[in-house]
Amino acid sequence: MRENYLIEVQNLKKYFPVKGMRGPGVQAVENVSFGISQGETLGLVGESGCGKTTLGRTILRLYEPTQGRILYRNEPIFDSGDLPVVDEAGRESRSRPAAVNMLPYRRKMQIIFQDPSASLDPRMTVGEIIGEAIDIHRLAAGKRERTEMIRELLYQVGLNTEHANRYPHEFSGGQQQRVGIARALAVKPEFIVCDEPISALDVSIQSQIVNMLEDMQKELGLTYLFIAHDLSVVRHISNRIGVMYLGCLVELAESYELNRNPIHPYTKTLLSAVPVPDPQVSRSRKRIVLEGDIPSPMNPPSGCRFHTRCPYATERCKQEVPPFREHAPGHFAACHLLD
Amino acid sequence: MNDKKLLEVKDLKVSFFTPAGEVKAVGGITYDLNNGEIMGIVGESGSGKSVEAYSILGLLQSPGKVIGGSVTFEGEDVLAFDKRKMESFRGNKVSMIFQNPMTSLNPVYTVGNQLIEALRTHNRTISRAQAGQRAVEMLKLVGINNPEKRMKQYPHEFSGGMRQRVMIAMGLICSPRLLIADEPTTALDVTIQAQILELMKDIQSKTHMAIIFITHNLGVVAEICDKVSVMYAGKIVEQGSVNDIFYSPGHPYTLGLLRSMPRVDAQEYERLIPIEGTPVDMLNPPEGCPFAPRCQQCMKLCLQKMPPYVELGGGHRAACWLRVQEQVNGVDTAGRADSGEADSHA
Numbered sequence: 001m002r003e004n005y006l007i008e009v010q011n012l013k014k015y016f017p018v019k020g021m022r023g024p025g026v027q028a029v030e031n032v033s034f035g036i037s038q039g040e041t042l043g044l045v046g047e048s049g050c051g052k053t054t055l056g057r058t059i060l061r062l063y064e065p066t067q068g069r070i071l072y073r074n075e076p077i078f079d080s081g082d083l084p085v086v087d088e089a090g091r092e093s094r095s096r097p098a099a100v101n102m103l104p105y106r107r108k109m110q111i112i113f114q115d116p117s118a119s120l121d122p123r124m125t126v127g128e129i130i131g132e133a134i135d136i137h138r139l140a141a142g143k144r145e146r147t148e149m150i151r152e153l154l155y156q157v158g159l160n161t162e163h164a165n166r167y168p169h170e171f172s173g174g175q176q177q178r179v180g181i182a183r184a185l186a187v188k189p190e191f192i193v194c195d196e197p198i199s200a201l202d203v204s205i206q207s208q209i210v211n212m213l214e215d216m217q218k219e220l221g222l223t224y225l226f227i228a229h230d231l232s233v234v235r236h237i238s239n240r241i242g243v244m245y246l247g248c249l250v251e252l253a254e255s256y257e258l259n260r261n262p263i264h265p266y267t268k269t270l271l272s273a274v275p276v277p278d279p280q281v282s283r284s285r286k287r288i289v290l291e292g293d294i295p296s297p298m299n300p301p302s303g304c305r306f307h308t309r310c311p312y313a314t315e316r317c318k319q320e321v322p323p324f325r326e327h328a329p330g331h332f333a334a335c336h337l338l339d
Numbered sequence: 340m341n342d343k344k345l346l347e348v349k350d351l352k353v354s355f356f357t358p359a360g361e362v363k364a365v366g367g368i369t370y371d372l373n374n375g376e377i378m379g380i381v382g383e384s385g386s387g388k389s390v391e392a393y394s395i396l397g398l399l400q401s402p403g404k405v406i407g408g409s410v411t412f413e414g415e416d417v418l419a420f421d422k423r424k425m426e427s428f429r430g431n432k433v434s435m436i437f438q439n440p441m442t443s444l445n446p447v448y449t450v451g452n453q454l455i456e457a458l459r460t461h462n463r464t465i466s467r468a469q470a471g472q473r474a475v476e477m478l479k480l481v482g483i484n485n486p487e488k489r490m491k492q493y494p495h496e497f498s499g500g501m502r503q504r505v506m507i508a509m510g511l512i513c514s515p516r517l518l519i520a521d522e523p524t525t526a527l528d529v530t531i532q533a534q535i536l537e538l539m540k541d542i543q544s545k546t547h548m549a550i551i552f553i554t555h556n557l558g559v560v561a562e563i564c565d566k567v568s569v570m571y572a573g574k575i576v577e578q579g580s581v582n583d584i585f586y587s588p589g590h591p592y593t594l595g596l597l598r599s600m601p602r603v604d605a606q607e608y609e610r611l612i613p614i615e616g617t618p619v620d621m622l623n624p625p626e627g628c629p630f631a632p633r634c635q636q637c638m639k640l641c642l643q644k645m646p647p648y649v650e651l652g653g654g655h656r657a658a659c660w661l662r663v664q665e666q667v668n669g670v671d672t673a674g675r676a677d678s679g680e681a682d683s684h685a
Contacts, residue, residue, distance in 0.1 A: 260606075
């Protein structure tokens with residue numbers, strides 16, 4: 001049975017060619033498949049360089065995928081071709097290459113960036129920044145409606161309407177992020193990629209933005225892909241969490257299930273490494289400390305990409321790529337030890 | 340010897356004289372640190388936590404200036420040191436590691452060269468060969484494999500976590516009594532952060548030096564510190580042992596920080612309780628308590644006068660009028676104008 005996902009990726013790969021080097025180059029995203037249902041938040045965690053941002057951008061086709069397929073409401077927005085497809089009658093065939101015009105989809109799919117000061121044009125006023133999105137998609141019938149929409153958006157994200165005439169540098173980091181959110185909301189999207197939206201903010205501001213994103217989701221029925229390296233925030237906001245390591249999705253589960261019962265060795269390590277703001281808990285628990293650093297995605301290890309740092313790695317892990325399989329209802333992982 | 344006071348900071352005031360006016364980055368802070376203790380300084384960006392550390396080491400740059408107070412290290416007045424005395428104080432007695440290891444290592448010298456230089460600058464009598472040996476020992480201590488080979492490599496050949504290990508090795512090479520770590524793990528990934536924290540705890544237990552750990556991450560504080568100072572707008576609003584701070588916070592700001600974070604051990608969804616409003620504009624700080632405009636329990640008095648420290652027992656102190664009132668009569672009395680009501684400017 002096929003689930004009805006709002007957005008789905010299948011066997012997605014993104015390689016960045018490196019000048020003067022043979023081979024595929026940087027293998028930033030390797031064979032990732034998952035779907036996100038309407039109104040759901042999927043969290044994506046992993047260390048820097050694991051490809052989580054690249055994955056987010058590739059889904060929006062801000063980067064052109066190298067291989068695989070992306071479906072939006074079951075319509076392909078990218079297909080490299082040659083993937084097996086089963087149609088409604090159960091016939092199997094091969095998919096056709098497709099790369100559609102993204103403009104109509106851009107209205108449906110938006111992104112909020114990590115660094116608000118770098119993602120807002122310093123020479124445009126806040127009103128122009130938000131208005132630009134409205135203009136491109138011709139959402140306002142006239143000038144008055146346009147102004148009204150901008151005011152409404154500013155109010156929605158907790159800013160004053162007179163802020164429309166100010167420039168980004170006149171705002172604090174938290175307020176700039178609110179502008180970034182208003183800009184993303186301007187086109188009335190259904191799906192938003194939140195790429196580390198709170199990492200650059202002060203601790204006391206982070207929770208304000210998290211709460212606001214939650215309220216927006218309830219009010220507007222939004223679907224989020226929430227990318228962050230802070231596991232505690234991701235777990236708080238997400239329905240399900242995917243864990244990435246070196247371009248691969250290694251585990252995917254409902255968020256509290258993942259926390260209670262992680263099954264991939266990397267997820268276990270990651271969970272035990274997160275500092276807990278409670279001295280008694282943090283001093284009494286046992287921590288798994290990994291040896292070494294993340295290998296380069298330019299030359300990833302053979303077999304399971306985690307085998308070089310995995311305390312339980314066997315000979316098989318070095319040879320074979322572990323399949324991404326369902327081990328309990330809704331709990332997926334890619335590890336040979338679980339077979 | 341372990342109970343001896345190592346560092347005493349009294350009413351330290353640091354200001355930056357900018358064209359727009361005086362910014363009181365540090366507005367009179369007081370604390371002391373014993374041998375072998377790890378103290379955390381927590382605060383948001385702009386709260387003055389780094390400036391305070393820089394001024395202890397005489398690293399403040401113009402237009403920053405220490406305008407009052409005293410810093411005493413092992414009985415000596417640090418602020419009165421001349422340039423030469425300061426240079427031998429740095430490195431030999433106190434050293435510092437910084438947030439971003441890439442910008443604090445020189446890219447055109449080998450790591451070995453830089454370690455040897457650090458040692459020989461502070462200790463002229465040691466030979467190059469001896470210094471090299473000591474550098475290899477230090478790299479081993481911080482868990483770098485193959486130290487002889489790594490000595491000949493340049494910083495770009497090290498990963499982020501390895502560079503931070505090199506920085507720690509450099510900070511420790513002269514065996515200082517106090518290490519100031521300014522957000523040493525902020526730029527690192529959680530698994531690497533875990534490695535570095537383990538390493539620092541391990542080294543601390545071997546060398547018994549004191550550490551001042553500057554961070555904005557309360558999780559890291561819970562992990563490593565013995566005591567904590569919470570800074571807000573250039574003032575220490577609360578200090579005490581880790582248990583005091585995490586289990587019985589005395590200042591509304593501390594409580595607000597703790598409540599605004601999702602807990603890793605939460606078993607189900609709980610909505611976060613944020614601190615409303617925005618951090619203080621340091622050019623125009625409010626009269627009275629700097630946190631008052633964002634405080635849920637703000638009273639009239641809070642907007643007029645800075646509260647004094649109230650001793651809550653066992654070295655736990657907080658600067659808050661609520662605690663003053665409790666201590667005076669146990670129950671709240673006059674002066675509480677609109678209690679319980681959010682008084683933010685948002």
